[in-house]
Amino acid sequence: MTARAARLALCLAISLGLAQSSYRVVRVVDGDTVVLESLGTVRLIGVDTPETVDPRKPVEAFGKEASAFLLALLKGQAVRVEYDQARTDKYGRTLAYLYLADGTFVNRKIVEAGFGYAYTEFPFKYLDEFRAAERGARAQKRGLWADAIPVSTSNPIVLVNRKGSVYHRPKCRELVAGFYPVPMSDLPVKLTPCKVCKPPAR
Numbered sequence: 001m002t003a004r005a006a007r008l009a010l011c012l013a014i015s016l017g018l019a020q021s022s023y024r025v026v027r028v029v030d031g032d033t034v035v036l037e038s039l040g041t042v043r044l045i046g047v048d049t050p051e052t053v054d055p056r057k058p059v060e061a062f063g064k065e066a067s068a069f070l071l072a073l074l075k076g077q078a079v080r081v082e083y084d085q086a087r088t089d090k091y092g093r094t095l096a097y098l099y100l101a102d103g104t105f106v107n108r109k110i111v112e113a114g115f116g117y118a119y120t121e122f123p124f125k126y127l128d129e130f131r132a133a134e135r136g137a138r139a140q141k142r143g144l145w146a147d148a149i150p151v152s153t154s155n156p157i158v159l160v161n162r163k164g165s166v167y168h169r170p171k172c173r174e175l176v177a178g179f180y181p182v183p184m185s186d187l188p189v190k191l192t193p194c195k196v197c198k199p200p201a202r
């Protein structure tokens, strides 16, 4: 190798090294956003922290669980960063995939563990992989899927307020604290469908 080629190889090695250097995690903002040293706020690509699918749990409660999961994963860690086509979003946050030193793919891990959805609104290079991870989490009832009310079109679940004579769809605004799920087949005869959310009639 000539001296010139050696210098060129060294430069290349250094620039590759810089492109792959790791960043210290400063703080976890929520289940899909972190602050990295010298990069600032980073939104993880391909994952969306839930609002809950379980109407018995308040939305913020699951958001906290998702943040706690990410914090446990990233606390005291340095992460390697990979980019997709867009480097920033409209809020100026960096968009990235994160990897732990042991190779754990953080973005996918969140979906696998059921602490986030595969975010499919925009295409990204691991879309199919993340969808499969979400299917696995649902099938294994992990994380936010653990208490999810099963969806069945032939015998849908409806919700009933403890004090009340009507039944509701899961997202009805008329639901108050203390409601419980019932499959249509087990619904007490005296209950009638809500006029606001119009659940299926018997």
Ligand SMILES: [Zn+2]
Residues within 6 Å of the ligand: 167, 168, 169, 172, 173, 174, 175, 194, 195, 196, 197, 198
């Ligand atoms: Zn209703």
